[in-house]
Amino acid sequence: KAGVTQTPRYLIKTRGQQVTLSCSPISGHRSVSWYQQTPGQGLQFLFEYFSETQRNKGNFPGRFSGRQFSNSRSEMNVSTLELGDSALYLCASSLGWEIGSNIQYFGAGTRLSVL
Amino acid sequence: SQQGEEDPQALSIQEGENATMNCSYKTSINNLQWYRQNSGRGLVHLILIRSNEREKHSGRLRVTLDTSKKSSSLLITASRAADTASYFCATDAGGSSNTGKLIFGQGTTLQVKP
Numbered sequence: 323k324a325g326v327t328q329t330p331r332y333l334i335k336t337r338g339q340q341v342t343l344s345c346s347p348i349s350g351h352r353s354v355s356w357y358q359q360t361p362g363q364g365l366q367f368l369f370e371y372f373s374e375t376q377r378n379k380g381n382f383p384g385r386f387s388g389r390q391f392s393n394s395r396s397e398m399n400v401s402t403l404e405l406g407d408s409a410l411y412l413c414a415s416s417l418g419w420e421i422g423s424n425i426q427y428f429g430a431g432t433r434l435s436v437l
Numbered sequence: 438s439q440q441g442e443e444d445p446q447a448l449s450i451q452e453g454e455n456a457t458m459n460c461s462y463k464t465s466i467n468n469l470q471w472y473r474q475n476s477g478r479g480l481v482h483l484i485l486i487r488s489n490e491r492e493k494h495s496g497r498l499r500v501t502l503d504t505s506k507k508s509s510s511l512l513i514t515a516s517r518a519a520d521t522a523s524y525f526c527a528t529d530a531g532g533s534s535n536t537g538k539l540i541f542g543q544g545t546t547l548q549v550k551p
Binding site for chain 1: 479529543
């Protein structure tokens, strides 16, 4: 099975712009979660989508949004970029329905730099 | 805020030695997981231990869980240079046990010298 695929791998944007990141989960996985990783704050949960519905949400401002399509692929959007949004954005997928096992399979990440 | 704190923050050992990392968390949990990350890349799942388990083994990995102390430890035996990476503990913070929402610790950076 192919792993979790994130595109693009690297992105450079300027303040005020918006950006869309894409994630293709492992085939058969219905849950997709997004995380932000920075040296200062570490790994922080953004949101989780399951069967096209947002199931969980972290403590990020409304500039961060996401969606999931019927094929489970997910996109994350950040509007009005700020310098502090520079980070590694990680996507993870899982079955999403198996009680007692929420092992996450991560993609390689998208490195976003905001100038 | 982070659920867990890990210590040490950094660990440097020689090949063949054992490495022990500790993780503490704040809320009740359904399970606790350990992940490895190589140099700013994606995380790889290592092992999951449920709240009703006290110890679990997988190859050279041994994980313990003490729910009364809200702590866990990861032991890597006979370490290799390829084990050089950052290691993170993660919990579901008592949410649904099938949730994708994990709360990560700050991580331990392990360097194994050949």
